[in-house]
Amino acid sequence: MPPDTDEHADNDDNQDSLSDDPTVEVENTPSSESSTDRPTDSQTERTDGPSTVGLPTIQDNARDAAKKLLDSDFEGIIEVSMKEDGKWRALVEVVERRAVPDTQDIIGRYEIELNDSGDVIGYELRERYQRSDLKEEL
Incomplete structure (x- = not known):
């Protein structure tokens, strides 16, 4: 059983190192846009409704x-x-x-x-x- 304990300890160490990773923190900050916060193409083209023809x-x-x-x-x-x-x-x-x-x-x-x-x-x-x-x- 000692090897299992060491394995879990390694996973805990990996999780600690992930939380120190600045890219992970940036992705979870409120200032970054998620894909649902970004305007779609139709929203950026016009605000009063999309054209029905191209x-x-x-x-x-x-x-x-x-x-x-x-x-x-x-x-x-x-x-x-x-x-x-x-x-x-x-x-x-x-x-x-x-x-x-x-x-x-x-x-x-x-x-x-x-x-x-x-x-x-x-x-x-x-x-x-x-x-x-x-x-x-x-």
Whole structure:
């Protein structure tokens, strides 16, 4: 039986050494976050409720809206972003007038607003320019 006693003594020594380990103390302190205290991805993105659609759906809806509503040749999506109120904003460009040479084409840049379900709720002309105009913002 003396070996069993020594074995238990070794376990007690190991437990004492674990309690002296600073990493164990840090894990048990109230200041450290447990996995349940950390915000989930949906909580960090928005506080007023998650969007019901993702970025690819918003891009598709903005592209379709530009083709249907603006009655011009779709050129491209410039930017897509979610606003603080949960609505989406997409900047699209369309060719409003074709010309020869094509550097003289007139391009319209529109902001399309979509709700959190991806439905178009409005659009507005932001800028009109010739394709050959230099853009400093890019």
